[in-house]
Amino acid sequence: xxxxxxxxxxxxxxxxxxxxxxxxxxxxxxxxxxxxxxxxxxxxxxxxxxxxxxxxxxxxxxxxxxxxxxxxxxxxxxxxxxxxxxxxxxxxxxxxxxxxxxxxxxxxxxxxxxxxxxxxxxxxxxxxxxxxxxxxxxxxxxxxxxxxxxxxxxxxxxxxxxxxxxxxxxxxxxxxxxxxxxxxxxxxxxxxxxxxxxxxxxxxxxxxxxxxxxxxxxxxxxxxxxxxxxxxxxxxxxxxxxxxxxxxxxxxxxxxxxxxxxxxxxxxxxxxxxxxxxxxxxxxxxxxxxxxxxxxxxxxxxxxxxxxxxxxxxxxxxxxxxxxxxxxxxxxxxxxxxxxxxxxxxxxxxxxxxxxxxxxxxxxxxxxxxxxxxxxxxxxxxxxxxxxxxxxxxxxxxxxxxxxxxxxxxxxxxxxxxxxxxxxxxxxxxxxxxxxxx
Amino acid sequence: xxxxxxxxxxxxxxxxxxxxxxxxxxxxxxxxxxxxxxxxxxxxxxxxxxxxxxxxxxxxxxxxxxxxxxxxxxxxxxxxxxxxxxxxxxxxxxxxxxxxxxxxxxxxxxxxxxxxxxxxxxxxxxxxxxxxxxxxxxxxxxxxxxxxxxxxxxxxxxxxxxxxxxxxxxxxxxxxxxxxxxxxxxxxxxxxxxxxxxxxxxxxxxxxxxxxxxxxxxxxxxxxxxxxxxxxxxxxxxxxxxxxxxxxxxxxxxxxxxxxxxxxxxxxxxxxxxxxxxxxxxxxxxxxxxxxxxxxxxxxxxxxxxxxxxxxxxxxxxxxxxxxxxxxxxxxxxxxxxxxxxxxxxxxxxxxxxxxxxxxxxxxxxxxxxxxxxxxxxxxxxxxxxxxxxxxxxxxxxx
Numbered sequence: 001x002x003x004x005x006x007x008x009x010x011x012x013x014x015x016x017x018x019x020x021x022x023x024x025x026x027x028x029x030x031x032x033x034x035x036x037x038x039x040x041x042x043x044x045x046x047x048x049x050x051x052x053x054x055x056x057x058x059x060x061x062x063x064x065x066x067x068x069x070x071x072x073x074x075x076x077x078x079x080x081x082x083x084x085x086x087x088x089x090x091x092x093x094x095x096x097x098x099x100x101x102x103x104x105x106x107x108x109x110x111x112x113x114x115x116x117x118x119x120x121x122x123x124x125x126x127x128x129x130x131x132x133x134x135x136x137x138x139x140x141x142x143x144x145x146x147x148x149x150x151x152x153x154x155x156x157x158x159x160x161x162x163x164x165x166x167x168x169x170x171x172x173x174x175x176x177x178x179x180x181x182x183x184x185x186x187x188x189x190x191x192x193x194x195x196x197x198x199x200x201x202x203x204x205x206x207x208x209x210x211x212x213x214x215x216x217x218x219x220x221x222x223x224x225x226x227x228x229x230x231x232x233x234x235x236x237x238x239x240x241x242x243x244x245x246x247x248x249x250x251x252x253x254x255x256x257x258x259x260x261x262x263x264x265x266x267x268x269x270x271x272x273x274x275x276x277x278x279x280x281x282x283x284x285x286x287x288x289x290x291x292x293x294x295x296x297x298x299x300x301x302x303x304x305x306x307x308x309x310x311x312x313x314x315x316x317x318x319x320x321x322x323x324x325x326x327x328x329x330x331x332x333x334x335x336x337x338x339x340x341x342x343x344x345x346x347x348x349x350x351x352x353x354x355x356x357x358x359x360x361x362x363x364x365x366x367x368x369x370x371x372x373x374x375x376x377x378x379x380x381x382x383x384x385x386x387x388x389x390x391x392x393x394x395x396x397x398x399x400x401x402x403x404x405x406x407x408x409x410x411x412x413x414x415x416x417x418x419x420x421x422x423x424x425x426x427x428x429x430x431x432x433x434x435x436x437x438x
Numbered sequence: 439x440x441x442x443x444x445x446x447x448x449x450x451x452x453x454x455x456x457x458x459x460x461x462x463x464x465x466x467x468x469x470x471x472x473x474x475x476x477x478x479x480x481x482x483x484x485x486x487x488x489x490x491x492x493x494x495x496x497x498x499x500x501x502x503x504x505x506x507x508x509x510x511x512x513x514x515x516x517x518x519x520x521x522x523x524x525x526x527x528x529x530x531x532x533x534x535x536x537x538x539x540x541x542x543x544x545x546x547x548x549x550x551x552x553x554x555x556x557x558x559x560x561x562x563x564x565x566x567x568x569x570x571x572x573x574x575x576x577x578x579x580x581x582x583x584x585x586x587x588x589x590x591x592x593x594x595x596x597x598x599x600x601x602x603x604x605x606x607x608x609x610x611x612x613x614x615x616x617x618x619x620x621x622x623x624x625x626x627x628x629x630x631x632x633x634x635x636x637x638x639x640x641x642x643x644x645x646x647x648x649x650x651x652x653x654x655x656x657x658x659x660x661x662x663x664x665x666x667x668x669x670x671x672x673x674x675x676x677x678x679x680x681x682x683x684x685x686x687x688x689x690x691x692x693x694x695x696x697x698x699x700x701x702x703x704x705x706x707x708x709x710x711x712x713x714x715x716x717x718x719x720x721x722x723x724x725x726x727x728x729x730x731x732x733x734x735x736x737x738x739x740x741x742x743x744x745x746x747x748x749x750x751x752x753x754x755x756x757x758x759x760x761x762x763x764x765x766x767x768x769x770x771x772x773x774x775x776x777x778x779x780x781x782x783x784x785x786x787x788x789x790x791x792x793x794x795x796x797x798x799x800x801x802x803x804x805x806x807x808x809x810x811x812x813x814x815x816x817x818x819x820x821x822x823x824x825x826x827x828x829x830x831x832x833x834x835x836x837x
Contacts, residue, residue, distance in 0.1 A: 121724075293757045294760055294761050295561050295757040295759045295760070296526060296557075296758075297525075297528060297758040298753065298755045298756030298757055299528055299755070299756060300527055300528070300529065302756055303526060303527060307837070328755075330723065336818050339819050340818050343818055343821060344837075388818065389817060389818075390767045390770070390771045390816055390818050391770070391771050417733045417772060418724055418730065418731050418733050418734075419732040419734070420702075420703060420730045421730065422729065422731075422732070423730060
């Protein structure tokens with residue numbers, strides 16, 4: 001065989017286990033399970049995985065272990081759902097350019113590097129699902145992408161789809177200083193920002209009315225397709241959630257005002273001054289995905305950022321998730337965000353939910369991920385201790401029943417701790433010889 | 439120590455005692471000058487440590503205020519920051535960490551820019567940081583003179599410990615790239631060598647002829663060449679670290695290395711040069727010249743027998759500063775024993791800065807700088823419950 005052919009065979013063979021659904025059931029037993037679901041915490045529990053799904057979970061005396069199962073003893077370990085990051089920039093994806101402050105037609109899908117080392121580092125941090133977003137330098141910078149951090153060769157390997165086969169994602173919007181620039185067509189003030197957004201949503205309403213009229217009346221032609229307005233109509237319909245960057249208390253209220261006017265579903269992101277308007281956010285029942293930062297400031301809008309934001313929002317009854325905003329914070333340290341929020345008064349349970357089931361809800365993915373329940377995707381992480389302890393390590397990360405990160409593997413350990421070459425792109429499928437490309 | 443988390447009113451708790459006499463009693467007193475002491479006491483009088491020992495062995499005056507904590511450590515030492523020059527708002531008016539008009543400006547002094555009332559100083563203090571080595575940021579081949587300060591005091595004069603600590607230089611990717619900066623690595627090295635040569639000639643001229651006009655830039659570099667203060671060179675890539683070692687050997691100045699993301703590739707060379715290293719913040723972003731950083735670098739350097747400290751570094755955006763307590767915690771989580779990790783931000787940092795006779799450990803005669811915690815200081819869920827500088831409780835925030 002030529003060297004190239006050998007390589008091709010190597011790739012084909014090594015790809016198989018990573019992507020095929022496991023037919024042999026896998027049984028994990030002995031670990032403490034934090035299900036983040038109705039079953040709560042289970043000491044020395046059992047999880048049965050088959051076909052990429054959780055098929056059984058419970059205490060050891062409740063679960064029948066299939067005869068043909070592969071079993072793993074995880075006594076002394078802790079197993080919890082894979083972490084869900086509502087806001088990441090891993091993979092270097094881009095959104096709109098300098099042409100317009102509102103570009104809902106632009107998709108991060110068309111720019112993401114599926115082989116980015118950032119994805120490998122996120123696996124090392126225990127993150128299995130992320131909302132990868134374009135930046136905040138636009139009022140609307142484009143369509144976001146909900147992905148699984150699988151070992152993908154192409155972007156298609158990472159995608160999530162709905163029952164009709166549509167690629168899942170949201171819409172990124174922002175207000176405050178980031179989208180404001182000195183030159184038109186970008187807004188120079190907050191009022192102008194809101195006016196531009198309102199005008200755009202009014203256009204989307206009119207476009208939707210034409211679509212509906214054409215659907216009801218065979219005589220009427222539908223309007224010419226408009227890629228941007230199509231995405232905005234999905235936002236108006238609630239099938240595409242608006243993920244809205246916002247820091248200052250008044251900017252937060254502006255988002256709520258626009259959401260009230262147009263009825264789009266929204267998740268507030270960053271929410272640095274959310275502690276100042278927690279009651280207003282709670283009254284609107286709008287979820288908040290917050291960022292936990294080691295110090296306030298760095299920009300005017302973050303001067304009043306508090307470690308206590310999560311605790312204040314929790315007490316007000318607001319749904320809270322954390323996000324990495326990677327590279328603002330490193331995906332490898334995502335668990336630490338929850339620990340710092342607990343330091344500032346959040347309850348342990350809510351802080352752990354804010355890494356798992358709450359962010360899953362904010363992405364409309366809670367029926368698939370975010371907790372360990374029968375029928376959900378087998379996305380979980382194995383830890384060697386308390387998830388909130390700085391000394392705890394993510395030992396393994398599993399997605400759809402396949403192990404994507406194992407700290408014992410040298411290449412995975414390199415991505416977890418860093419070192420020479422840790423910034424290089426991954427070449428999934430070549431794990432049999434992990435350094436073949438050197 | 440009792441506390442209630444009322445997040446919006448934490449600042450109200452700060453009621454500094456102005457007397458410089460107090461004691462700290464901790465269930466676990468970590469002195470960094472011997473094994474931890476169970477139920478230990480530090481007695482501070484006139485701002486200095488008068489006694490350290492087990493509570494049973496130290497008899498305190500009945501009237502002496504006693505602060506209690508689960509864990510107490512020496513006040514933390516941040517071995518390199520820009521806090522006080524770089525403000526939290528990140529607007530032009532509060533960014534004094536770099537003058538871009540020339541790549542070579544050793545005459546700039548941190549003391550002429552340091553703002554002791556900067557909120558980030560208070561932020562660091564509230565986590566137990568009591569001493570900072572601060573000054574100009576990497577981004578110029580020679581950016582200016584650094585200073586050492588306490589994180590207390592309303593004026594520079596009150597805060598300062600060492601007015602002129604080091605000269606900050608950089609052989610990194612921020613210091614090159616044209617637009618007033620040298621365009622290449624080689625050019626950066628060349629202008630640094632030329633300036634040092636000029637300083638050597640200047641020193642000779644001044645020695646030969648007292649009437650030679652003073653030059654503030656060359657004067658300070660002449661002091662570097664005379665060994666009076668170190669040249670702090672920021673270098674991340676292995677080749678830049680090598681260049682720093684090469685130039686230090688050529689001119690014979692005291693070198694302190696800063697950053698050193700790829701230092702683990704040069705352990706033998708660094709050991710041979712016996713150079714102190716102020717490692718980048720453990721959690722600094724891994725991209726561009728720091729793409730190869732390792733969370734295990736402090737461990738690898740310590741195992742090689744080097745003198746190592748940690749820093750909060752320079753951040754251009756969010757977060758505007760890091761906190762060395764957190765950076766040391768991450769080092770502890772990656773292979774370092776507790777006290778080795780704590781040493782990176784206490785006694786070893788003080789040694790790198792040359793102020794270990796005053797700070798960095800709890801020993802009789804040293805400054806009464808103590809950090810109080812309600813648990814393992816490195817756990818993210820533990821709170822700093824008080825900070826004492828020279829016998830004054832400068833922070834009572836629970837954070």
